[in-house]
Amino acid sequence: MEIKPTESELEILQVIWKKGQCTVRDVHEELAKNKDAGYTTTLKLMQIMHEKGLVERDTAAKTHLYKALITREQAQQTALDKIISTVFKGSTSDLVIQALGHHRASKDEIDAIKSYLEKFRDSD
Template sequence: MELKPTESELEILQVIWKLGRCTVRDVHEELIKNKEAGYTTTLKLMQIMADKGLVARDTNAKTHLYTAVISREQAQNSALDKIRDTVFKGSTADLVIQALGQHRASSDEIDAIKKYLQQFESKN
């Protein structure tokens, strides 16, 4: 089963990736720095995420601790696959061209892209 986090779940995962093991309160305090969010909503989302297998919940202590099960790379791949398939009709080239056309890449980013393409070409 492929794990596909929603946008709200991704926001929570970003916090957990940043903090490591954390409580619902830890996550909630990070989330409210950037947007309005209710504590009970954060709690419910994290419980759903545990049920879906996106996070693991340690219930040994009075305060439950959560850790991410899905890696940042897995979440990025899932999101990119969804965007590529739904918005760009499966075309990786169209996705990359659109991304580069909408964002002014730094010279470091362009160098990294060139290096990746060279590695990709040498494998094929």
């Protein structure tokens, strides 16, 4: 079963990935720096994330600690797959052309892209 986090769940996961493990209060305080989110909303979202298998909850202490069960890379791959299939109708090249055409890549990023593409060329 593929787990697809929502945008709000991804915001929470970003905090958990950064901190390793944290309480609902930790997540809420971090989210409150950039958006108006209620504590109970954050709590409810994290409970749903636990039910979906996105996070695990350690209930040994009075204050529950949450830890991500999905890696940043897994979430990125899921989101990218969805974007490629829906927005770009399955065309990876259209995605890359759009990204490079509208966002300035540094020399190091361009070199890394070239190196990655060479690996594909060499494997043919």
